Every structure is written in C-alpha cells, then in structure tokens.
Amino acid sequence: MLLLILLVIQALMLLLSGNWGILAFAISVGVTLLVFAGTFRYGEGRYIEPGDDMDWLVRGMEREAERAGIRAPKLYLLDDYIPNAYSVGNVVVLSLGLFEILSREEILAVVAHEIGHIKNHDGMMFPLIAYGRVFMLLSTVELVLVHATPYFIPASMALLVLYEWSRARFIRLREFRADGLAVTLLDDPMSLKDALEELEYYNDLILKVRRHALPGIEPSIKRREGRIKMEKQYWIPFVFSFPTHPSYSERILNIMAVSQVRNAQVGGRYEG
Amino acid sequence: MEPHEFKLGENGIKAVLPPLEADIMEYMWRVKVSTAGDVYDYMKRLHKDIRRSTVSILMNRLCERGLLARSIERGKGGIRYVYSVTTSREEFERKVVESILDALMSNFKEATYAYISKIKKG
Numbered sequence: 370m371l372l373l374i375l376l377v378i379q380a381l382m383l384l385l386s387g388n389w390g391i392l393a394f395a396i397s398v399g400v401t402l403l404v405f406a407g408t409f410r411y412g413e414g415r416y417i418e419p420g421d422d423m424d425w426l427v428r429g430m431e432r433e434a435e436r437a438g439i440r441a442p443k444l445y446l447l448d449d450y451i452p453n454a455y456s457v458g459n460v461v462v463l464s465l466g467l468f469e470i471l472s473r474e475e476i477l478a479v480v481a482h483e484i485g486h487i488k489n490h491d492g493m494m495f496p497l498i499a500y501g502r503v504f505m506l507l508s509t510v511e512l513v514l515v516h517a518t519p520y521f522i523p524a525s526m527a528l529l530v531l532y533e534w535s536r537a538r539f540i541r542l543r544e545f546r547a548d549g550l551a552v553t554l555l556d557d558p559m560s561l562k563d564a565l566e567e568l569e570y571y572n573d574l575i576l577k578v579r580r581h582a583l584p585g586i587e588p589s590i591k592r593r594e595g596r597i598k599m600e601k602q603y604w605i606p607f608v609f610s611f612p613t614h615p616s617y618s619e620r621i622l623n624i625m626a627v628s629q630v631r632n633a634q635v636g637g638r639y640e641g
Numbered sequence: 642m643e644p645h646e647f648k649l650g651e652n653g654i655k656a657v658l659p660p661l662e663a664d665i666m667e668y669m670w671r672v673k674v675s676t677a678g679d680v681y682d683y684m685k686r687l688h689k690d691i692r693r694s695t696v697s698i699l700m701n702r703l704c705e706r707g708l709l710a711r712s713i714e715r716g717k718g719g720i721r722y723v724y725s726v727t728t729s730r731e732e733f734e735r736k737v738v739e740s741i742l743d744a745l746m747s748n749f750k751e752a753t754y755a756y757i758s759k760i761k762k763g
Binding site: 450470 | 676677696697698702711716717
C-alpha cells in the first residue's frame with residue numbers, strides 16, 4: 370500500500386510539472402511498459418515441461434497446492450546449472466541445477482516455498498513492484514531534467530529512497546511468510562531447512578571457487594562472473610539497493626521457530 | 642587446452658588439475674558419460690565428507706575448462722543433466738606434454754634440447 374502511495378505521489382509531481390512533466394510521465398509509463406513487455410521474451414526456449422517421468426514432482430506439487438488451497442501451478446524446468454527456483458503468476462520454475470544438489474524431499478520443500486509465494490500473490494506483486502521501481506527511477510531523473518520546482522526534486526529523491534527501503538522490507542517479509550506457509554505444507558518441515566542449508570553451502574562454495582580458483586586449463590573460456598546472480602523473470606535496475614532477501618541463516622532460524630510452534634500446536638505430529 | 646600451472650610435487654593429472662577435479666576426471670574417463678549424482682556416489686567413496694554441491698560445482702567448472710560437456714537427458718528418472726568427456730585421457734596428456742615442452746622450448750631452448758638429447762642417448 371505504501372509503495373502504491375509513493376508511486377502515485379511521484380506521478381502527481383511529474384504531472385504537476387507543466388507540459389514537459391506530462392511528457393516525462395508518458396515516457397516513464399511507456400518505458401516501464403516496454404520493460405514489462407520485454408521481460409516476457411526473456412529466456413524463451415530454456416523452459417522445459419517435466420513430462421511423465423517426473424510424476425513424483427508433479428504429484429508432490431499438486432498435493433502441496435491442494436493443502437495450500439490453491440489451484441495447482443504449472444511447473445517448468447529451466448536449463449540452468451545454477452540451483453534456482455522462482456514463481457511468476459501461477460507458474461513455478463525450477464532450474465535443473467537444483468536436481469543435482471537436493472534430494473526429492475528437499476526439492477518438494479523448495480516447491481512448497483514457491484507455492485507459499487503464489488498463495489500470497491507474490492508472483493504478481495514482485496514483478497509489479499519491480500516495474501514500479503523502473504518508473505520511480507525514471508521519473509526521479511526526469512523531474513531533474515524538466516526543472517521541476519525546487520521542492521519536487523529533493524522530495525522525489527526522498528521518495529525513491531523510501532520506495533527502495535519499503536520494497537526491500539516488503540520482499541523480505543514475504544520471503545519469511547512463504548517459508549512459514551511452506552512449513553505447514555510439508556510432511557517433514559525440516560526438509561526446507563535442509564534444502565536451504567545445502568543452497569547456502571552451494572552459494573558460499575561457488576563464491577570461494579571463483580575468488581580463489583587456480584588459473585584455468587582452458588584460458589580461452591572466460592567465466593561469466595554474473596552467473597551466480599539469481600535469475601528473475603522481471604527486470605531489476607542495478608542502482609543502489611537495500612537487501613531484499615533475508616540470509617539463509619535468518620530463514621533457517623525462522624523455519625525452526627515456525628516448526629517448533631507448529632509442533633506444539635499439532636502435538637508433535639511433525640517431530641522428526 | 643593448455644595448463645597454466647604444473648605442480649612438480651603431484652602425480653598424474655593432479656599435476657595440472659586440482660585434486661578433486663582430477664578424481665572426477667579419472668572417473669569420467671572411465672565411464673565416459675555420467676550424471677552428477679553418479680559422480681557424487683563415486684566421490685563419496687573417496688572423500689566421505691564431500692557434498693553434492695561440491696561435485697556439481699566442480700563438474701560445471703570442468704565444463705568451463707572444456708574437459709566435460711553438459712547436455713540434457715530425458716530418462717527414466719526424469720529430466721537431468723548428463724556430462725560427457727570431450728577428450729580422451731591420452732589426448733589430454735598429449736596436450737599437457739606438448740604445451741609444457743612448447744613453453745620450455747620458448748623459454749629455455751638450449752637447455753631443453755640438451756636434456757632431450759641426453760634422455761635419448763641414455
């Protein structure tokens with residue numbers, strides 16, 4: 370809600386800055402829509418349907434969706450060796466890298482986390498917030514360029530910082546909420562903790578390997594440094610930012626706390 | 642495929658590859674095609690504390706080095722990555738020797754010639 374209010378104030382400041390402000394507003398909206406349209410082509414061809422051979426995964430996801438009280442999402446596998454998972458709308462995407470490092474129970478735990486996001490409508494909210502961010506960035510620059518009133522420029526910059534802070538806080542809270550819901554969907558809630566521990570280990574190790582790697586035997590192949598970055602379905606501008614994701618340790622602590630509360634509520638049914 | 646580093650104190654391909662990557666390559670040259678899961682089962686016998694993540698990262702590093710190739714296979718267990726060797730062990734060893742001798746010839750030509758002649762005579 371706060372994010373929406375900030376966007377509206379920013380838009381009003383542009384619209385109140387004369388004809389150039391109205392034009393700048395139109396440009397901001399246009400560019401944001403172009404970014405929105407462009408991201409839907411991103412990564413085309415790399416998505417694979419799981420097929421009949423992965424019945425355990427599809428059935429497991431359907432069971433979790435039923436427990437969450439939502440329609441079963443569509444599942445795609447992504448041709449990427451970096452372990453990753455995300456959801457957009459009612460679609461869950463798992464990278465093939467996940468299957469190399471996690472057990473079936475742990476993969477279903479990751480799916481449960483994504484179902485948590487879908488249940489909380491994050492699959493729609495996160496992209497919208499990201500596009501709102503594009504609009505905020507553009508309109509702040511435009512307010513400077515159209516020589517808006519002296520009050521508008523610092524106000525716009527303050528709004529941008531506030532938007533960034535609110536966005537980060539919102540996404541962090543949503544991550545915890547998705548974990549909390551996932552715990553209630555799993556037969557063994559600790560499988561989510563195990564999955565996060567392995568993913569944390571993977572991320573730590575891959576950073577170490579890249580930092581301290583011996584020279585490669587094949588010098589012509591340059592490693593793409595950006596590969597570690599988690600892939601998203603929507604565009605994120607690379608400017609200053611507050612951390613949007615809680616650390617794995619924070620999430621693991623949260624899962625353990627939620628599990629303990631749940632254990633107490635269901636009389637130890639989930640002990641394990 | 643030119644080694645940047647040759648460790649004099651190490652044996653076999655561990656002289657030009659980090660130890661865990663060398664172990665993986667030894668296995669891969671034997672089986673030619675494998676999944677990270679199967680390599681993990683093999684590596685677990687050699688290094689009991691090794692984790693799946695370590696094997697996955699190292700296998701993808703070997704892909705980046707050009708020693709392994711990764712492809713997608715749709716099989717009984719579902720869709721997964723399979724890794725295959727891009728070069729035989731003999732070919733790899735030949736390239737290592739060639740690149741080291743080339744480096745010696747360009748930096749220490751006379752000493753290298755003299756030593757090769759000495760070996761030939763001996």
